[in-house]
Each structure stands twice: as structure tokens, then as C-alpha cells.
Amino acid sequence: MAEETYPINLWVNEERLEKLQAAGLAGMCKEVLAGLKVLAVPNTAEQRDKILKLFTMAKFDTATTKSIELLPKFVKDKIFDLVVARKKIDVMDEFLSKFEQTGDAFWSQQIA
């Protein structure tokens, strides 16, 4: 049985799609809801719990999507930037460790 993941849904508009195409990741988007595209960034249960603790406004939608929702845009933008820079979706370990090391300064840092 595949391991259960607890995704963060990054909703994809044209601008994001272009960046994903350039990173060779456009194929990882799923089409849901009448053609709307989403990129699901996986989290383990441990990462999910950490995210919910660090960003208290977020919630795990147990009823409908089974995903981590309501993260602020700047947080999701940063996760998206990491995905594009690393050309992979498995970026949450790096995201969490960088945020834990640098705190709020992380939001204004460029992804190297």
C-alpha cells in the first residue's frame, strides 16, 4: 500500500504554469474542478503536524480535500519557488529546515 501523504495544494494559474513548464514539472499538475490545475506538494504526517504548528491559520481539511489548506500566500509562494528551483515536488524537508533556521527572514530570501 502506498504511503499516505498530506499534500499542500498549490493552485496553478498561467504564470505558475509557465514556470512549471520551464522546470519540466507541468506534467505533475492534476486537473480538478472543471479544468482548474493543482500541484500537490506531498508531506509526511510529521511534516503536516509541524506545518500546522508553525502556521496556526492553516488547517488540515479532513472532510473534503484531505490536504493542508489556508496557508498564507507568501508561504505557498515560497514553497512554489522551491519546487521550481529544485525541479521536484518533494521539497518540504528543505522548506521546513530553512524556515526553522532563518525564521521570517526566509520570506525575503532568494532561493539559491
Next chain:
Amino acid sequence: MENIGHGGKEIVERILPKDAAIKRVNEMRAAKAKELDVRLQIATEVIDIAYGFFSPLEGFMTKADVDAVCDNMTLADGKTVWAIPIVFDMSDEDLKKSGIKQNDEVLLTYTSNPFAVFEVSDIFTLDKQDMAQKVYGTTDEKHPGVKRTYQYQDKFIGGKITLLNPPKINEPFTRFWLTPKQMRERFKEKGWEMIINHQTRNVPHTGHEWLMKGAYLGAYGSMMVDKPRGGILVNAIIGSKREGDYIDEAIILCQEAQGKHGYFRDDIFLTTCSLWDMRYAGPREAVFHACLRTNLGCTHHMFGRDHAGVGSYYDPYDAHRIFDKLPKGSLNITPIFNLDWWFCPVCDEVTYMGVCGHKDKKASFSGTMIRSIIQDGVKPPRRIFRPEVFDMIMECAEKYGFGDAFVTEDYLKRRNPVFTIEPLK
């Protein structure tokens, strides 16, 4: 008798005309009546009581009422269904300092302006944990209703309320504020015999739209179609906010946008607001909503999946089942129960769980999911979210939300209040 509200009682407005109110304030001040400035939470419920939103309540509950509500889900008469305690709390220290005692008439003020007369008939204490368990089914302080209960001060005062100084409802809420009597007048003008209430604290997506349309079609039944004999009342709950909620202005204006842009005919659709701090009491709150909307003159009330619930405290259909436990005839409103609506990629439409046979292909969407999409700055497809509603959200974010459509700390500090109490003169 006209304007019969919940419990079979006539809706009575407990409001003094302006001249009489000024005279009363002068008399009370001359007699050195005690004065008490109340917080927003209490002021909101004073208004609700005075206009009959909470009919047959004439004031804040006495201990007998609170006990009956908690134990039997009725008022102290043992007959009138009531699900949520409506209480006036005060700290022991403030109570002693104020010298307020039973049978006093207290002049309530709000933002230091004369507001209402409070006839104190009972002063009591409550076991807050017991109340939380009975009303919310949990004592977990993470539940917002339980949290509110624990935040109550240690003394409670019961007694009748008379409003002296009506609220000034501020923009953009002014045109959406109708009292129970005004609402009933409006229904008469529209010729509606059937009024279906849609309870909301959200910006609408097409799942909500279809819930309303489904309820309308279902309830219209065999009434003649020569002219619209029924309509949908969107009664948005405006009250205390949590960070991340939609801002109130976006809720009400986006609801209105559905009618303005023809997703509902103008003559079958009305958007209004009521002042209420959601308790998220799930099934009990569903019963409370039924009583509230009976007072507004509604004949039907929609109850969806997990109505007024929060987290996983309630089964998604507890708020339906509770109506089976109420004595027959105790509510004068017909509940309309809804299953889920979802997007079906095979039917290529928003459709109803009770009719669509592609359950394994369904794409469920929730308010939370739509919020997530909007927060990402992505415009959802029109079959999921109406473009005019999306544009209105963006407009509200700029105009009222300090750049954000969702409640932030900044919004809570700087927003224009929904109502103000001005000097009485």
C-alpha cells in the same frame, strides 16, 4: 395577531420611541440609576432581543432558562424549544463595584452612549464546563463555542431589555439590515408565500448556488407558477470574526452579487444580514437558526452537511438528525436537508450526491478549498465560482479589507464597525 414568531408568540419590538427614551434616560440619571457600559458581544444581543430576532426572549436568560436550555433544549416553560443560552456575564468584582442587585433598573451604555434599560431579575452563577458539555457536546477549549463559554465572567445577570437608542447600521450593511418586522413586510411586498432561508457566513461558490436552487425547486412543489410565490432569503450571519474568515463586507456583497448578475431572478432572491456571533454548536446551532429564521418570517430553512459545525466535533449529519428529536409542532419552519453537491467531470456540471451516479469520479469542493484557491490569487473556473463574485471579492479586499479578502489582525483593528450607537438627542 400578526407577525407570529417562534413559540407561537407575536414578535414584539422592545424599543422606546425617541422622545420617551430621552425622558427615560433623564429620569434614570436623576434617580442615580446604575450605569454599565457593555462590550460588543453583549450590545449585539441587546439589539437582537429588542427587535425580536430572539423572540420570545424579552431579555437575557435567568438561571431557570439557562438550566432548561442546557438540560432539555427548552426555555423554563418546558415547551418552547431553545438551543443556545443567551447570557449576560459580569465579573464578581465588577458586580460588587457596581452595586447592581436584583430588581434594579440598570442603564446600559455602549461606547459610552445611552443604549438600553436592563431590568435585573436574577443574578446567578453557572458551571461553565457543564454548560459547554451540554450545549456543545464537548469541554474541549479548542472548540470556539466552548472557548467563548470559558471566557464568560463568573456572574450572570438575567432580565428584560428595552432598547433606548437604535443602532446606526454602517455601510455597506445598511441596505441589508432588516428587522424581523421589516423582513415580513418585504416578503409581503414581494408576494412570497414560501420563504426558504439560506444560512451563510461565506462567500458563495456554485455549490452554495445549487444548494439554494435545489431547495427552491424542491420546496416550490405544486404552487402555481403564474407568478413567483416564493423566494430565497440569504440571511448572512455578521458577527465576531476569526483570522482567515472572509471579511463581512465580502460575504454580504458577494451574496448580493448572485442576484445582481442574474444567477437568481431578482424577484425570487433577497440578501439580508443578522447580527450573531456563531457558536459553531453544530446540531444545537441548527435548531437555533431555525428559531431565528422563524422570527424573520421564513417558512423553510436549508441545512447542509455539517451545518454550523467546526472541526470534527459533530457527525456531518447530526444537524439533520436533531430535528427528529424535537416534539412534533415545536417549530413553525420546515427543514430542508441537503446532501453534498459536487463537481462531476462526467456530467460536466455541479451536481447533487442524491442524483449523480459517478460518485467515484466526483470532485468535491468546499468553502475551505475555494478560499485556498482565492488566497493563491487564482481565478476559479466559472462553473465553480462565478466571475462576478470573484471580482466582488477583489473589490472588497481593496475597499474594505486593507488589501485582503480575509480577516487579518489589521482588519480587526481598523475596520469600520457594522453598527454604532450614537449620542441620544
